[in-house]
Structures are given as C-alpha cells and as structure tokens.
Amino acid sequence: MVTGQTHPDEARQWEKTMATATKEQETEFSIIGKRNPKIEAHQKASGETRYAGDIKLPRLIWAKLLRSPHPHARIRSIDASRALACPGVQSVITGADMPVTIGIMPTSQDEHPLAVDKVRYVGDPVAAVAAVDEETAADACRLIDVAYELLPPILTIDEALTREDVKIHEHSRRANVHREVHLDFGDVEGAFAEADHVQEDEFFFEGTTHAAMENYAAVAHWELNDKLTLWSSTQVPHYLHRELAKVFEVPKSRIRVIAPPVGGGFGGKSDPFSHEFAVALLSRRCGRPVKIVLDREEAFYTHRGRHPVRMHVKTGVKNDGTITAVHFQSILDGGGYSSYGLASTYYTGALLGVTYRIPAYKFDGTRVYTNKPACGPKRGHGTTQPRFAFECHLDKIAEQLGLNPVEYRKKILTPPYSETVNQLRVTSSAANECLDRVVEASDFGEKFRKLPYGKGVGVALSCYISGAGLPIYWNDMPHSGATIKVDRGGGVTVYCGVADLGQGCDSLLAYIAAEELGVEPGDVRVVAGDTDLAPVDLGSYSSRVTFMAGNAVLDAAQKMKRQIFAAVAENLEVPLERLAASWGQVYDTDDRTRCVTFEEAAILAESACGTLATVGSYKPPHLAGNYKGSGVGPSPAYSFTSCVAQVEVNTDTGHVRVEKLWLAHDCGRALNPVNVEGQIEGSAYMGLGEALLEESAFRQGLHKKPSFLEYRLPTFLDMPPVESIIVENPDREGPYGAKEAGEGPLNPVPPAIANAIFDAIGVRLDATPFTPEKVLRALARVPGGRGQGTGSAGIAGRTEQSDPRGLSRRRSSATESRPTATANGAGS
Amino acid sequence: MKQILHLRVNGQPFEVLAPVHHTLLEVLREEMDLTGTKHGCELGECGACTVLVNDVPTLSCLTLPVEVQNAEIATVEGMADGSTMHPLQTAFAENGAAQCGYCTPGILMSARALLDRTLEPTEDDVRQALSGNLCRCTGYTKIIDAVLQAGRDLKLRRAIHPT
Numbered sequence: 001m002v003t004g005q006t007h008p009d010e011a012r013q014w015e016k017t018m019a020t021a022t023k024e025q026e027t028e029f030s031i032i033g034k035r036n037p038k039i040e041a042h043q044k045a046s047g048e049t050r051y052a053g054d055i056k057l058p059r060l061i062w063a064k065l066l067r068s069p070h071p072h073a074r075i076r077s078i079d080a081s082r083a084l085a086c087p088g089v090q091s092v093i094t095g096a097d098m099p100v101t102i103g104i105m106p107t108s109q110d111e112h113p114l115a116v117d118k119v120r121y122v123g124d125p126v127a128a129v130a131a132v133d134e135e136t137a138a139d140a141c142r143l144i145d146v147a148y149e150l151l152p153p154i155l156t157i158d159e160a161l162t163r164e165d166v167k168i169h170e171h172s173r174r175a176n177v178h179r180e181v182h183l184d185f186g187d188v189e190g191a192f193a194e195a196d197h198v199q200e201d202e203f204f205f206e207g208t209t210h211a212a213m214e215n216y217a218a219v220a221h222w223e224l225n226d227k228l229t230l231w232s233s234t235q236v237p238h239y240l241h242r243e244l245a246k247v248f249e250v251p252k253s254r255i256r257v258i259a260p261p262v263g264g265g266f267g268g269k270s271d272p273f274s275h276e277f278a279v280a281l282l283s284r285r286c287g288r289p290v291k292i293v294l295d296r297e298e299a300f301y302t303h304r305g306r307h308p309v310r311m312h313v314k315t316g317v318k319n320d321g322t323i324t325a326v327h328f329q330s331i332l333d334g335g336g337y338s339s340y341g342l343a344s345t346y347y348t349g350a351l352l353g354v355t356y357r358i359p360a361y362k363f364d365g366t367r368v369y370t371n372k373p374a375c376g377p378k379r380g381h382g383t384t385q386p387r388f389a390f391e392c393h394l395d396k397i398a399e400q401l402g403l404n405p406v407e408y409r410k411k412i413l414t415p416p417y418s419e420t421v422n423q424l425r426v427t428s429s430a431a432n433e434c435l436d437r438v439v440e441a442s443d444f445g446e447k448f449r450k451l452p453y454g455k456g457v458g459v460a461l462s463c464y465i466s467g468a469g470l471p472i473y474w475n476d477m478p479h480s481g482a483t484i485k486v487d488r489g490g491g492v493t494v495y496c497g498v499a500d501l502g503q504g505c506d507s508l509l510a511y512i513a514a515e516e517l518g519v520e521p522g523d524v525r526v527v528a529g530d531t532d533l534a535p536v537d538l539g540s541y542s543s544r545v546t547f548m549a550g551n552a553v554l555d556a557a558q559k560m561k562r563q564i565f566a567a568v569a570e571n572l573e574v575p576l577e578r579l580a581a582s583w584g585q586v587y588d589t590d591d592r593t594r595c596v597t598f599e600e601a602a603i604l605a606e607s608a609c610g611t612l613a614t615v616g617s618y619k620p621p622h623l624a625g626n627y628k629g630s631g632v633g634p635s636p637a638y639s640f641t642s643c644v645a646q647v648e649v650n651t652d653t654g655h656v657r658v659e660k661l662w663l664a665h666d667c668g669r670a671l672n673p674v675n676v677e678g679q680i681e682g683s684a685y686m687g688l689g690e691a692l693l694e695e696s697a698f699r700q701g702l703h704k705k706p707s708f709l710e711y712r713l714p715t716f717l718d719m720p721p722v723e724s725i726i727v728e729n730p731d732r733e734g735p736y737g738a739k740e741a742g743e744g745p746l747n748p749v750p751p752a753i754a755n756a757i758f759d760a761i762g763v764r765l766d767a768t769p770f771t772p773e774k775v776l777r778a779l780a781r782v783p784g785g786r787g788q789g790t791g792s793a794g795i796a797g798r799t800e801q802s803d804p805r806g807l808s809r810r811r812s813s814a815t816e817s818r819p820t821a822t823a824n825g826a827g828s
Numbered sequence: 829m830k831q832i833l834h835l836r837v838n839g840q841p842f843e844v845l846a847p848v849h850h851t852l853l854e855v856l857r858e859e860m861d862l863t864g865t866k867h868g869c870e871l872g873e874c875g876a877c878t879v880l881v882n883d884v885p886t887l888s889c890l891t892l893p894v895e896v897q898n899a900e901i902a903t904v905e906g907m908a909d910g911s912t913m914h915p916l917q918t919a920f921a922e923n924g925a926a927q928c929g930y931c932t933p934g935i936l937m938s939a940r941a942l943l944d945r946t947l948e949p950t951e952d953d954v955r956q957a958l959s960g961n962l963c964r965c966t967g968y969t970k971i972i973d974a975v976l977q978a979g980r981d982l983k984l985r986r987a988i989h990p991t
Contacts, residue, residue, distance in 0.1 A: 041921035044929030046913065047864020047904035051930065054863040213868045213876055213930040213964050263866075263930030264964050296869040502928025502965050674924040678970060682927065685967030708873035708962060716955040719968045 071701025123301030195316025214263020347382025458755025467544025481535030518581025555616025687749025838906025
C-alpha cells in the first residue's frame with residue numbers, strides 16, 4: 001500500500017482543466033454561485049410552511065405513547081382494560097401487536113416499534129393510545145397497568161464492559177459489547193519503532209443531542225382501501241418506507257411516506273421511530289387518521305444523539321513531526337439500542353487519514369450497550385469525537401517539537417488525489433488554502449503565544465464526507481434519482497426523494513434545474529420527500545444531498561436541455577452547440593437576437609418529442625476497499641474545514657468566553673454562498689455548544705437535563721461573531737464542482753477552542769464540555785497555582801483529565817502529569 | 829369544560845369555543861388554525877410560540893386566553909400587508925435568516941417589537957431583544973443581519989413616506 005501518493009499528472013491536468021472551465025463557467029452562470037433567496041424563503045418568513053405537526057385532517061384523532069419509567073426491566077404483563085374503558089379512547093396497542101424487529105442498519109436490528117418483553121432505557125415506549133384528543137390519550141396512558149420485573153441497570157462504559165451477569169441484549173457475546181472493530185493497516189509496530197517520539201493521550205467527548213426546534217411529529221392515515229399514508233418529520237422517508245412495509249407485512253406499493261418540510265434534523269430524525277409505527281397501526285385499527293406530536297422531554301429521551309466516546313490516541317513521529325504510525329482506540333457509550341451505532345463506531349476510526357498522511361494505522365473501536373437512550377448520528381456523525389481528540393493531540397505534538405501548529409499541519413497534509421492507508425480515495429482538497437485563509441483572516445500569527453495571559457488562539461483542521469460511498473443496505477441501484485417535467489407553460493417541476501430539513505436542498509435542486517434550463521429558480525417547483533411521487537433518494541443524512549441528489553437532478557436537467565435544444569436548433573436553424581439558455585430564453589450565442597422564450601422552446605420540444613419528462617440518477621463510483629468494514633469512510637468527495645478560535649478565560653470563575661470564530665470551508669463550489677455561509681455558521685454554533693455548554697448527562701438512567709433550561713444550548717447572547725470563509729476548489733465529480741457544507745464545519749470547532757484555551761492559560765482540557773469547573777480544576781493542578789502561567793511553549797503534562805462520570809477510570813495511575821512525549825526505545 | 833372566548837387577533841375580532849385550561853398557543857393553533865405560531869417546548873423556554881400582546885412579546889404557551897380577551901394579539905399571519913411582506917420578513921428571506929424556519933415566526937414577533945421601539949438598534953440590542961428565542965440552525969448571525977437590515981429599510985421607507 002502506497003500512502004499519500006499523488007498522481008501529479010492527473011492532478012495537474014485536472015487543475016488546468018478546472019481553471020479553464022471555472023473561468024469560462026463563472027462568466028456564464030446565471031444562478032449557480034449567486035446569492036439567491038431560497039425558493040421557500042417567503043413561506044418560511046410568513047409562517048405558511050406546514051410542518052408535520054401542523055397537519056390537520058377530517059376525523060383526526062390523537063395518539064400518545066406510554067414510556068418506561070425504569071432503565072432496565074422485564075415486562076411481566078400489560079393490562080390496558082382501565083385505559084380502554086375511558087370515554088374517548090379508541091384503541092390501545094402494545095409491543096405484542098408489532099412483534100417485528102426493526103433498526104436502521106440491516107445488520108443490527110435490535111429494536112421493536114414498541115417494547116417486547118424488555119425495556120432498555122427510561123423512556124422506552126411500551127404502549128400507545130389513540131383517543132379523541134391528546135389529553136384523553138395522555139390520561140389513558142396513565143391507566144395502563146404494566147407489571148415490571150426490575151433488572152440491574154448498566155449505566156457506564158466500565159459496567160458495560162465488565163458485567164457478564166447482566167445482558168441488555170442477549171446477543172452480546174462479551175458482557176454488553178454491541179460491536180468490536182479491529183483494523184490494521186501497514187506495519188504498525190515497525191512504524192512505531194522507527195519513530196523518534198511517541199505521544200499518547202486520553203480524551204473524552206461527552207454525549208450531546210440535536211435539539212431541533214421542531215419536535216417529532218407524525219400523522220398516519222390508513223385508508224379503507226388498505227393504503228397507508230404517513231406524514232412524518234423524518235430525514236429518511238425511503239428507509240422509513242422500507243421499515244413500515246416490513247413491520248406491517250404489506251407491499252411497499254401500498255405505503256406512501258411524505259416528509260413535509262422538517263423543522264431541523266441534524267441527524268436526530270434519521271431512524272425509524274416508535275411513534276411512526278404506533279400512529280400507523282392505530283390508524284389501521286381505528287379507521288381514522290391519527291396524529292402524534294412528542295413533547296420536548298420525550299425528544300430528549302428519543303435522542304439518537306452524539307455518542308459519548310472515550311478515546312486513546314498514540315502517535316509515533318519523527319523529530320520533524322512526520323507521522324510514522326497512529327493507533328486510535330475508541331469506546332462508544334451506545335445506549336440501549338444499535339441505531340446507526342455500527343457505522344458510528346467505524347466512523348470514529350475512518351477519516352483521520354483523509355486530513356493527514358498516516359503510513360501505518362491501527363484502529364480498535366468498541367461500542368457498548370448501556371441502559372440509556374440510544375445514541376446515533378449527530379451532525380459530523382462519529383467523526384466529531386476523534387477529530388477533537390486528534391487535533392488536540394497534534395497540538396501537543398507540535399508543542400513538544402517546537403513546531404508552529406499551522407505550519408506543522410500543512411507539512412503533514414494528505415495531498416489531493418491520493419489514497420489513504422485505509423484505502424480511502426481522496427480527490428480534491430483545498431485543506432492547505434483553508435489553513436492559509438483562516439490564519440490570514442484571524443491574524444493568527446500575530447496572536448499565537450503572544451496574547452496576554454487569559455487570552456489565546458487555537459487552530460484545528462477537519463474533513464467530512466459528501467455522502468457515504470455505500471448505501472445502508474447494499475444494492476446496485478442509484479443512491480439518488482430525479483425526474484424533471486416541463487409543461488407547456490414553461491413551468492419546470494423537479495421530483496426527488498430528498499427531505500428538506502432547513503439545509504435548503506429543495507432550493508439547491510431548483511438552482512441546478514434553473515441553471516441548466518435557463519429559467520429562474522422561482523419558475524421551478526420541487527416535489528420532494530414523497531415516496532409515491534418522487535424517485536428514491538436515500539435521505540438527508542451524511543451530507544449527501546448536494547452531491548448526490550444534485551448530480552441526479554443535473555443529469556435529468558441536461559437530458560431535458562438536450563431535447564429542448566434539439567427542437568430549438570431545428571426551428572432557428574442554428575447548430576445545436578451554439579445554443580445557450582438563460583433568463584427565460586434559449587438563444588444563439590453568436591447572435592442573441594435569434595432566440596425563443598423558454599415557453600416557446602418547451603412547446604417546440606413537446607411538439608417534436610411528445611410529453612417532456614426526463615430522469616436522472618447518481619451512483620458513486622466503486623469506492624469500498626478490500627477489507628471488512630471498508631464500507632464506512634469512502635465518499636465520492638471530502639470537504640475540508642479549518643477553524644481558528646479566540647478565547648478569553650476568566651481564571652477566577654473558570655468561565656471560557658469565545659470572542660470570535662473564523663472558519664474556512666472547502667465546499668468545492670458554493671452553489672449558493674448564502675446557504676453555505678448559513679451551514680458554516682450553524683455548524684460553528686453547534687460545535688461551540690458542544691465545546692462549552694451541552695451535555696446529555698444521566699443519573700440512574702434519568703436524563704439530568706431534559707429541557708431547554710437545563711440542557712444549555714447557546715442563545716443569542718452566548719454566540720460570538722463567526723467569520724465564514726468559502727474556499728472554492730471545484731471537485732471533478734460534484735455538481736458544478738460542489739461538495740458538502742452541512743456537517744464538516746462543526747468538527748474543527750471544539751478542538752480549536754480547546755487549543756485556544758491552552759494558548760490562553762496553559763492547561764489542556766481533554767474532556768468536553770469545557771465547563772468552569774473543569775477549567776478551575778485544571779488550573780489548580782498547574783504548579784505555582786493560577787495566574788502564574790504564561791501560555792508559553794513547552795508545558796507538558798498540564799492536562800485536565802477530569803471526567804465527572806468516571807469513564808476514564810481505567811487510565812494509568814499517572815493522572816496528574818503524564819509523560820506526553822517520550823523517547824521511543826522499543827516501540828514504547 | 830369549554831367556554832366562549834372573545835379574542836382580537838391581527839386586528840380582527842373572533843369568538844372561539846375552547847376548553848378553559850387551554851393555552852393561547854393551543855387555541856391559536858387548534859381552534860383558529862393559526863399554525864404559524866409554533867410549539868417548541870410548551871414550557872416557556874424556547875420562544876417559538878412568541879406572539880405580541882398589546883405590542884409586547886409574549887409566550888403564548890404560558891398565556892391563558894382569558895387573560896388577554898381585551899388585548900390586541902398579533903401573530904406572524906398578520907405581519908404582511910395583504911400580499912406585501914413586512915420588511916422584516918423580506919430581510920429574513922433575502923439574508924437566509926430562516927433555515928428550517930421553525931423558530932422564525934417567534935423571532936419575527938420579538939424582532940418586530942424591537943423595531944417598534946427603535947429603527948436603529950445596535951447588534952447588542954438585537955441580541956438582547958432576541959435572547960429569549962432559540963434557533964438551532966443559523967448560529968444567529970444571519971438573523972442579526974436581517975433585523976439590522978429591516979431597521980434600515982423601515983427607516984428609509986419612513987423617510988420617503990412619512991406618516
């Protein structure tokens with residue numbers, strides 16, 4: 001395996017082609033790259049947008065879920081007779097009514113729509129009631145008698161790893177381990193032996209939740225012709241469609257899933273959920289449409305948020321900083337069920353080599369079950385935690401070797417058009433430029449190690465996927481499909497199965513169709529998130545929509561354009577290649593007076609070819625490596641983001657205030673800069689929240705913070721200014737060169753803040769969130785006490801290793817001041 | 829138990845029959861189909877349900893309709909003048925200040941109350957005025973830009989058409 005090998009000719013040729021193409025195209029684009037409002041912006045600014053919870057149908061009744069009050073218990077019996085006797089109650093269902101296992105990953109289906117036999121976290125849904133109104137349903141839930149046999153709860157990683165006597169899931173082979181992953185690339189031992197120094201660190205990233213402003217909501221209507229329509233605030237209508245068909249054993253053709261505009265997702269609406277199955281079955285039983293809206297506390301327990309991850313990182317480096325080998329270990333606290341956990345586990349080890357050259361790499365990942373709400377994908381899925389660890393770890397290495405952290409990162413970057421040691425194909429990368437731009441904007445060079453004590457700057461770099469290279473269930477079909485229809489009035493309709501969560505994908509698809517056909521985005525209607533009307537798109541997760549659905553729409557639009565141009569060429573007697581379309585006209589580029597309106601062009605084309613509709617699809621190239629587990633990590637393109645954080649730390653209170661964040665993001669090409677900036681700013685916000693404030697903490701299985709007052713997400717007053725810098729470096733496979741922007745920019749924020757805190761006060765915080773308590777505890781450990789630091793270089797071992805939940809207990813005894821870089825004798 | 833409520837919403841009188849303990853948020857959404865006002869927590873923590881009661885931003889999830897029977901209630905549905913959007917709404921659309929849009933109606937109402945007080949708010953004024961409204965998508969930057977722009981637009985408009 002050759003690592004970090006550029007294909008120079010290919011890269012150079014491509015750069016040249018792209019430079020020419022970019023120049024030509026930039027003058028020609030009429031929609032792409034422009035600061036257009038989103039096509040649905042006016043509905044959103046007027047309250048007209050109808051979310052799932054706004055849907056009202058004739059004869060609608062309401063549902064409510066009964067949830068477990070215990071973290072771990074066997075269900076002995078359920079008696080619903082008192083509930084059923086309540087006036088207004090229409091139906092009560094339990095796990096026995098839907099005994100089919102479900103789960104988002106085909107290989108780890110360990111959930112039921114409603115608990116069967118056992119409950120595995122406080123909040124695990126046990127039964128559901130349909131009644132004439134929400135209050136009656138809620139009252140009836142309290143009258144369902146469930147007899148539980150309490151089981152000992154497993155609440156920490158350490159308990160999960162060691163308690164063989166208590167099994168949350170019977171299928172765990174070792175204690176309560178959900179999955180273990182061991183990967184080994186290159187001669188790791190030999191590479192560590194070649195290192196001049198070996199750095200080892202322990203990190204902990206706390207669990208956090210999505211907290212989308214819209215709560216989960218669903219409406220089901222099972223009609224008497226045995227067809228089900230389900231409206232749900234979901235990111236994945238296609239996967240939900242599959243799971244519904246499986247649970248109810250009806251053909252998929254009888255089920256229609258509609259994702260209305262979603263009020264924020266961030267990964268939290270990517271699983272099939274209990275309430276979705278419950279309203280479907282209740283509607284079937286009652287013969288009436290059934291609606292459910294979860295409350296905020298239920299959303300905190302539904303969770304599927306960021307995994308708490310304990311990480312051990314060991315890196316061998318030469319004296320000049322060149323990495324010889326990395327050994328990365330992660331243990332994920334998964335909660336009660338699998339969710340996306342298998343992918344999450346692999347992701348904690350998959351992408352480190354996409355940013356930096358690592359010639360030998362070993363990864364050990366373990367995910368355990370605990371009796372807490374299941375963790376799953378949250379913005380940056382599985383890569384946020386290791387990125388935090390590795391960027392802080394690199395900062396320590398740079399410190400030890402006396403290297404500037406920016407220059408050091410630039411020196412070890414993975415080059416564009418190369419392959420990583422774990423067989424990931426890296427294509428376009430502007431990581432180098434991202435670092436330059438963010439350093440320049442923040443004046444990092446003038447600030448680093450030069451600001452007065454208490455103030456500091458820190459830097460970090462990260463990458464993210466533009467969609468997963470492989471689908472969740474393996475198949476040979478496209479990942480994304482689109483249909484475009486043009487009507488006689490020149491109206492354009494795009495059909496695509498994506499779900500718009502607010503990230504603006506409906507608009508992006510409209511921009512692409514409008515650019516190709518030369519109409520305005522406002523002339524394009526997008527029909528999305530509807531499994532009956534739109535071709536399959538796998539869903540709005542893993543930052544895949546711009547790249548994959550964008551390419552599918554581009555494909556369909558180009559086919560439509562060819563049909564229309566052929567008819568116009570004949571009519572105007574102009575060679576086809578001389579035609580262009582923009583601003584509602586199709587015209588001869590040599591003589592713009594020879595033109596027809598788009599409406600006339602559509603009529604010419606329909607007269608020539610019949611009804612105008614084209615289809616497009618996108619499927620990534622074959623990207624999987626030749627080892628088990630190689631399905632997680634590959635992507636047709638990676639985005640890169642750099643971040644500089646500037647902080648002020650109050651050494652009396654321990655309060656960390658972020659003064660400003662600068663982010664530079666390589667999104668290939670910004671199809672709409674306003675949207676890209678919005679994604680960068682939103683990601684920076686979420687990253688800052690995870691760094692300083694947010695934690696999904698539990699006590700005896702109960703959420704300690706199941707409300708917005710307790711779970712502190714940043715308000716208008718907490719959020720510093722964010723300067724977002726778009727770095728354009730068109731990717732050869734992305735639509736117009738575009739790559740993702742929705743998740744990647746979150747990842748460098750927590751480590752940039754941690755590194756800035758070290759610059760400010762000379763202590764390392766290796767566990768999120770960086771609360772005042774942890775800052776003060778770390779300062780207390782500094783020899784000479786607080787106020788003595790200079791923030792200057794060469795401070796080894798000032799490491800805050802606080803871990804309030806004791807998750808790092810197994811660490812070596814040297815907790816106060818561990819050697820951070822040791823001379824490497826025999827592979828250390 | 830239900831009772832008849834007399835409410836003035838967006839300048840129009842309404843007579844509504846609703847359960848006596850239902851909140852203003854529930855009555856607006858369920859009885860009057862004014863679903864522009866959103867529920868995010870129903871505990872007074874997120875600001876998504878903000879409406880104006882006699883021009884004061886008010887959490888409709890913590891308000892009983894009987895308390896506001898003689899008041900002027902304004903919701904997002906009343907912001908536009910016919911088909912002409914309020915400058916705040918235009919600024920939100922142009923600046924990308926609404927991503928998922930779920931918090932937007934509540935933020936628009938808080939921002940409107942601010943611009944009713946001053947057309948030249950500072951960035952800090954905007955942050956203070958909107959500090960009771962959570963947004964999970966935007967990082968707030970573009971919302972602040974939009975409110976400041978709307979202030980400038982309204983000022984210009986009043987200079988041209990003084991009333």
